[in-house]
Amino acid sequence: MRYDQLTDSQRRAVFHIEGPLLVLAGPGSGKTRVITYRIAALIDSGVRPYNICAITFTNKAADEMRQRVFALGTAAGAHISTFHSLCVRILRRYAAQAEIRSNFSIYNKTDQSRCIKQAVKDCNLDTANFRPARMLDAISTLKNKLIDVAQLKADADDFFSQTLAKIYGRYQQILSEANAVDFDDLLMRTASLLQNCSGICTELGERFKFLLIDEYQDTNHAQYKIAKALVSQHSNICATGDPDQSIYRWRGADIRNILAFENDWPEATIVKLEENFRSTPNILEAADRLISFNENRKQKKLIATRPQGSDVVISTVEDELQEAEAVALRVKELSDEGASLNDMAVFYRVNAMSRVLEEAFIRNKIPYQIVRGVEFYGRKEIRDLLGYLKVLVNPNDEIALLRVINTPARGIGKTTIDKVRAYGSAHNITLFEALEKAAGIDSLSKAPKAKIAVFVSLIKQFKKDTEAKVAPLAQRVFVESGLQQALQVLGIDGLDALENVNELINSAAQYDTQTEEPSLIDYLQQIALFSDVDSYDRSRGAVALMTLHAAKGLEFENVFIIGVEDGLLPHERSYSPHNDDEEEIEEERRLFFVGITRAKTALNISCAQYRTIRGQMLRTIPSPFLFELGIEITEPEAGDSAAQDYLHDSIAKFRPDQLVRHKTFGLGRVKVFIDMGDDSIVVVRFNTGQTKSLMVKYAGLSQQ
DNA sequence: CTGAAATTTTTTTTT
């Protein structure tokens, strides 16, 4: 009875129980609903929830899927997570066979970058010729293709590959000494575990009798291999996705996985979902015309089911300031007409574009949220506290140890650390072990030895608590490590940081209550896999600002896509000097397609004539994609449109304690504001220590 | 050893 609302093709996907199934689902085709109902149908047909594994693209999507399944009234217990989370679970469970200790650290970009620099240095190579970022990229590509060091060494036939093999080898060695893995390792290690240990492969195949993978167009080779291994006994795989929405090629996603599904599983049933229940015909026509310019694709229809709506608007504006102002004004209008801010979003190609928007939203007093969750965990104070926690769980984690050993400053400087490291590598022990034996290191004088001893005992004190709940321990570490005091003495400058740490401890407390068996290991491994959209809260009554990539899988009544200019979308880097030009341009086109198809009823696209890029105001060229939409482009109105006026007709007002930024003095806080219309004066105390009285009209202060 | 200042580098998207 509860399946009544499904269309025929959705029904076919939902009730296909046994054997391989590929659901080619266009945007807005109710794919998520199909997956949810399919899980329910499986359970209705007698499958135990325990035997179902659904893989989503983000943690957020996994959370929502769990809630949806729960809302259908089916028994809980199906495993629903991202590929990476699943791999963490598997690697922890079969740590011994995977040749890893289960308390492994997961290294992010910053950590990886430290390791690769060390690796290049250890190989006696110059970081100018072997750019760390490029090396990491190359290694990531190799890992996604499941090429390990030994294989690269065997295949390397030119100088670059041979050198890369050396760096790769050393990099892996550094990670393994730190008992750490990077994101790609999670997949690669799981893939090789499944390949080399047939017992484990069988065991997991029996556990997960039904595998569902969403966003299959964005799986990479490693994920493909893992999926294949998991279903090797029963072939109960259901992949859902849309080749036209593949936007992660640069990260190793291989669109061939979805295009060649029928080759892998010749008996596969294929269901196409071409009806679109999301967008108005206007929007769909634009999307369809755009994507049809891609050569490399399978024909697919976009069938509109909604009645015709308003036109898609493409407007040209003077520069990014006016673009942002125009968006803000339109948001206000819509909001005044009764539209919900929750249901509006602005998409852009690069994160740097959010700043101007943010200022416009603040100026217009419109609530907004920038969807960038990982940024929170990148803050200094957060990484410092997490650094301590990581050391507690995994004392081999040298990156974390080096981070916290002298944070807050406790007189253990570079020279001291270098001596201890030298001792450590000479005696083939880890840095932490060397610190424990610091008293016996001859090259150290008395003072540093004492300081090290204090640090070591501090860590050992904390360690007694690692089995308990996370939040109290985090709180204790924050206080007793001296981090809290270091922030408190900063006074007003440390308030934001203190606030952030509080937020972290709160979220840890939430983890403690929501998780069945909370543990510090699990907590750290989970937050390492946090993604941008995971922080998005649709109920916050705020307009969402995010990159086009983050927009994947979401939908909004009103969508704005800004900066549709050549060099930005398509991004200049996709006109790479080397190979595959067309492939990359097509991916950019798909990215635009994804953005457009998020819109339910109104879509505003804009393109500025000038844009400030890296501090320089440059003339732009409209994106070639704009002309592919088949929509007339609105030129900027001559004279005084509302958007052009805001800079001239209103002198900004400030209030005491407000944060402002000055071009040369930097950040400061308003002490006094004297409102005299055009001649208003503002007194600001800058972080440099100086206090200045400025004429508002000349100061060029930006509100923070 | 520390913190500030000067210099250099990097500039797409992110699980």
Add this chain to the structure above:
DNA sequence: AAAATTTCAG
């Protein structure tokens, strides 16, 4: 323009 890194002064 912002971030990362190195150098410098105390």
